[in-house]
Every structure is written in C-alpha cells, then in structure tokens.
Amino acid sequence: MHDIRAIRDNPDAFDAALARRGLPPQSCPLLALDAARRARIASAETAQADQNRLSREAGAAKGRGDDAAFAAARDSVAARKAEVATAMAEAEALDRELRDALMELPNSPLPRVPDGADETANVEIKRWGALHNQAFTPLEHFEIPGVKPGMDFETAARLSGTRFVMLRGAVARIHRALAQYMTDLHVDQHGLTEVWSPVLVLPEAMYGTGQLPKFAEDSYQTREGWWLIPTAEVTLTNTVAGQTLEAAQLPLRYVADTQCFRSEAGSAGRDTAGMLRQHQFEKVEMVSITDAATGEAEHARMTACAEAVLEGLGLPYRTVVLCAGDMGFGARITHDIEVWLPGQNRYREISSISYVGDFQARRMNARYRPEGGGKPEFVHTLNGSGLAVGRTLIAVLENGQQADGSVILPEALAPWLGGRLTLTVDGTLA
Known part of the structure; x- marks a missing residue:
C-alpha cells in the first residue's frame, strides 16, 4: 500500500x-x-x-x-x-x-525497471546451460511413454474436474524428491529457515500480502471464511504482521514447501494440456524480511538461490527483468526465471522473484527499530519461488527424455531416489 x-x-x-x-x-x-x-x-x-x-x-x-x-x-x-x-x-x-x-493500486516500479506494456518488453539478463540437442523430436511431458503410467489426468478429472492431476508410482516419487532437494538446498546451503505453515488463512493475511481485495477471484475461499493460500508467500510474510522487530533480527529468511491453490481466473484456454497450469500445485517458496538499505541486494541473493536449484539439476534457463507493465501487483522489481522445455521448444516461467519494498509491510503494519534508536520504520519484504515443484518436474522429464521413451534423471536427485536415475519406459525407476 x-x-x-x-x-x-x-x-x-x-x-x-x-x-x-x-x-x-x-x-x-x-x-x-x-x-x-x-x-x-x-x-x-x-x-x-x-x-x-x-x-x-x-x-x-x-x-x-x-x-x-x-x-x-x-x-x-x-x-x-x-x-x-x-x-x-x-x-x-x-x-x-x-x-x-x-x-487497489499497484506498487511503484524501481527506476531501473524497463518500460513496456507486456512480456515482449522484458529484458534478458542471464542465460545458463546448453539446450539439449536431442536426435529426435522431443515430446511434451505428458506424452513421454515412461511418464504416462504415473501421470493420471482422467482420474483426477473425475474426482475434481479439469486442471488437476494424480501422480502415481515413480513419477510421484520424483515429484517428492524434487521438493526435498529444493528445500534441503535452501536450508543447508542458502541459510533459509524451514517453515511448515497452514494453507488456510484468515482474510487479514490475504490483505497483508495484496491478494485482497483486488484479486479475490484468483483464490478460493471456504464457507467458514478461510482462504486457501495461492502461495506460501502469504503465510511466511505475515509472520511479522503487527510486529516491531529489532534491526539485529534482520534479515529473516524463510522457506516452505506447501500445496498452493489458484482459480486461474482469466486463463481459460491457456495451457490446458498437461500439468503446467493447475488449480492445486506444490511450490517451495522463499521469503525474506529485510531493512530498507539491504532490500535490493537481498533480491539479487534470492535470485541466485532460485537459479542454483536449476543449475544443480542441469536444466537450461534464462533470467529476465520484467518490464513495468508485466510486473505483479506488489512488486517494485521482478526477476522471472524461465526454464527450457524441449517439448514446447520454448522457455517457460518457473520462478518469479520480487522485491516488494515496504508495500506489504504498510498493509501489515510490520516495522523494525533502526540500530542506534530512532522511530520504527517499515520492514521491506521479498518473495520468490524456489521453485514451483510441478513445473520443475515437467522440465526434468522433458529435458531428460530419451528416444526410446525413458527419462534420465538428474544426479542431484539420487539421494531421494535410492540412486535409481532412470525412469523406464514401463514407468518404474531403475
């Protein structure tokens, strides 16, 4: 605000x-x-x-x-x-x-954010990894023979409707391994504090991070009045709502692996095949609470944390700075990380890392006392995916697919897959 x-x-x-x-x-x-x-x-x-x-x-x-x-x-x-x-x-x-x-009004872009109305004006700032030069026409994730036994859209549709998936067997285990790999990497190497948080929150929490009132149609509300979180940004950021922290406590750096829920309002007809755009999905979310002086440096650090996940998995990606017209409501600057999907022959967003400044803190009344005394100031907040688990699964499957329909999995996942790094054509791990 x-x-x-x-x-x-x-x-x-x-x-x-x-x-x-x-x-x-x-x-x-x-x-x-x-x-x-x-x-x-x-x-x-x-x-x-x-x-x-x-x-x-x-x-x-x-x-x-x-x-x-x-x-x-x-x-x-x-x-x-x-x-x-x-x-x-x-x-x-x-x-x-x-x-x-x-x-109802969005945050002000930083001066260095590029001008532009949509994604065509976004500016690439980094590209990593060589694109896989497969000697065959790559398939989308849901078409790969080894994946089909473990990715069930029909049963999910009978249970819940469209834009849901049921994962089984080896595919479900790879999905779980990815979430564990990401979370452990952020905790052990990036110094984030792991949090297990609710996925149902009171309206005040949604107001605090900016999902309400403007974006109510994008989220789900229960008849009891709770809201299902669209991202753990809501719970992690609101941990400081109504508080006055000491400067010595900052920065606070959190990570949480949660289920997320989005109505995908306005996305009719987009990405309807496969599991790229779902109503329920899993995401490893990073949130930092800082002071005003270190917010932009923290944004660069958080971007590097998300990039490290993809580099550890050997997945090619590019990082772009979103233009002013393409940024999210609360952001002052956003880095989107886009992973290469051979089946689509294009880069697709897998993480957005945003520096929000004091925009959310003013809504939440979250402050800190500067060192040496003085009037309390609003904290600065940041959030970013580290990463969206389902989209990472898609990228791992498509980049690792082989001509015979099997998938070679990243070495980084070996500790969580019992050392078995091949998803066979019959859908088992070997």
Whole structure:
C-alpha cells in the first residue's frame, strides 16, 4: 500500500509511476479524499477543544451557584460532544474509503525497471546451460511413454474436474524428491529457515500480502471464511504482521514447501494440456524480511538461490527483468526465471522473484527499530519461488527424455531416489 504522505509530497511522481504500469493518474481523487478526511479531523479537534472549554465553564458556574449559566454551558457541552462524534465518524469513513482506494493500486516500479506494456518488453539478463540437442523430436511431458503410467489426468478429472492431476508410482516419487532437494538446498546451503505453515488463512493475511481485495477471484475461499493460500508467500510474510522487530533480527529468511491453490481466473484456454497450469500445485517458496538499505541486494541473493536449484539439476534457463507493465501487483522489481522445455521448444516461467519494498509491510503494519534508536520504520519484504515443484518436474522429464521413451534423471536427485536415475519406459525407476 502506498504512503499518502509521499503522494502529498510528490503527486506528479506518483502518477508517473502509475503511468509506467499503464494506469491513469490517481493523485487528485486520493488527495481530495485525504483533504476531506483531515478537514473532518480538524473539525473534531476544534469541537473537542470547545467542549473542554465549555466543561470548565460549566464547572465554574456550578461552583458559584449560577444555575442559568451552568445549564447553558451544559447544553453547549452536549452539542459539542455530538459534533465531535459526527466529525470523527465522518473522518473514519473517509479514512476507510482512502485506505480502500490505496489498496487497489499497484506498487511503484524501481527506476531501473524497463518500460513496456507486456512480456515482449522484458529484458534478458542471464542465460545458463546448453539446450539439449536431442536426435529426435522431443515430446511434451505428458506424452513421454515412461511418464504416462504415473501421470493420471482422467482420474483426477473425475474426482475434481479439469486442471488437476494424480501422480502415481515413480513419477510421484520424483515429484517428492524434487521438493526435498529444493528445500534441503535452501536450508543447508542458502541459510533459509524451514517453515511448515497452514494453507488456510484468515482474510487479514490475504490483505497483508495484496491478494485482497483486488484479486479475490484468483483464490478460493471456504464457507467458514478461510482462504486457501495461492502461495506460501502469504503465510511466511505475515509472520511479522503487527510486529516491531529489532534491526539485529534482520534479515529473516524463510522457506516452505506447501500445496498452493489458484482459480486461474482469466486463463481459460491457456495451457490446458498437461500439468503446467493447475488449480492445486506444490511450490517451495522463499521469503525474506529485510531493512530498507539491504532490500535490493537481498533480491539479487534470492535470485541466485532460485537459479542454483536449476543449475544443480542441469536444466537450461534464462533470467529476465520484467518490464513495468508485466510486473505483479506488489512488486517494485521482478526477476522471472524461465526454464527450457524441449517439448514446447520454448522457455517457460518457473520462478518469479520480487522485491516488494515496504508495500506489504504498510498493509501489515510490520516495522523494525533502526540500530542506534530512532522511530520504527517499515520492514521491506521479498518473495520468490524456489521453485514451483510441478513445473520443475515437467522440465526434468522433458529435458531428460530419451528416444526410446525413458527419462534420465538428474544426479542431484539420487539421494531421494535410492540412486535409481532412470525412469523406464514401463514407468518404474531403475
């Protein structure tokens, strides 16, 4: 959420940042709401001062036995009290309206974020790994003979509808091995703290990270009022909601492997084959909580953590900086990592790593005390996939496929697969 004081100080810069995201100016209506809110607060304060003065006059009149003056002052006190209540109620309503309006607006891009309206303006900053030069036409993951016995879309559709999958046998074990490999790598080599978190959260948590109110249709809500998390970013980031940390506690670095749930609203007709885009999927999520000075350096570190997962698996990828028009709602800058999928003959997103600044912290009221004292400041937050497990499974299967329909698996998975690194044509590990 934006700071209305910053908008007051520089409305042109605020509108220019929104323009980079393709949005019209918003400072005028926001500042009008802000001015009306402050005017009602001033009216309440004036009426409160009059009420206090008249209360003293009433006390003095009663003390000297002047019943008429006491009655007049008492009536004036009651009138001012009603004025205070009315003005404060109006100020609170305007404050809610202003807060609701601010919650609908996306974060401001960093100056170094490239301009552009969509993914065609994203800028590649890194490419790693040689593309596999298979001497046959590669198949998509769900078409590979060795994969078919362990990837059941028909049963999942009978149970849950479209965009679900049931994994069995060796494929299910490879999927689990990938999640364990990622989590252990982040804990053992990258210094993240592993967290097991709920997948059902209260609305406040979704507001805190920006999924609500704007993106309610993208998530699922139970009849009891809980929301199913679209990513563990929600739970991990909200661990500091409402808290004031000490600077010495930062940075906090977390990782969690959770089920995630997304309605995929607006994605009708996109990636309907296979398990690339699902309503339920597993993701290893990274979250960092930092101070203002180290946020951008932490973003680079987190990007390297996600890239290390792919490098350890020997999967070719490229990293791009998203342009202002293609970034997510809460981001100030985002690196997308795209893995090579031979079956599609293209790179596809497998991780988004975003530096959010204090945008979420202001919504959550999460602060820290600077070293040496001073007024508490909002923490800065970052989040990123490390990685999406299902999409990594797809990449491993497609890049490792052989002409006979088997799949050679990455050496890095050996500890979790009992050393068996071939998915045979009949769907077993050997």
